[in-house]
Amino acid sequence: MKVAPYHTATPEKEDPGHRDVYHDLSDCPDGLRIKVANRSAGMAGRPKCDYCKAH
Numbered sequence: 001m002k003v004a005p006y007h008t009a010t011p012e013k014e015d016p017g018h019r020d021v022y023h024d025l026s027d028c029p030d031g032l033r034i035k036v037a038n039r040s041a042g043m044a045g046r047p048k049c050d051y052c053k054a055h
């Protein structure tokens, strides 16, 4: 499902690579790995993640 853009606000060492993009799908596997506490709204000037782009 499409949702408002979101991204992780803090570097997540356990999830390298997922902090440099934003997501706009609620079921994106990479987006789901972002901890709820670290989830921020907006694109933060980042490119869209590959999964969200392709779905």
Ligand SMILES: [Zn+2]
Pocket: 022, 023, 024, 025, 028, 029, 030, 031, 049, 050, 051, 052
């Ligand atoms: Zn995504």
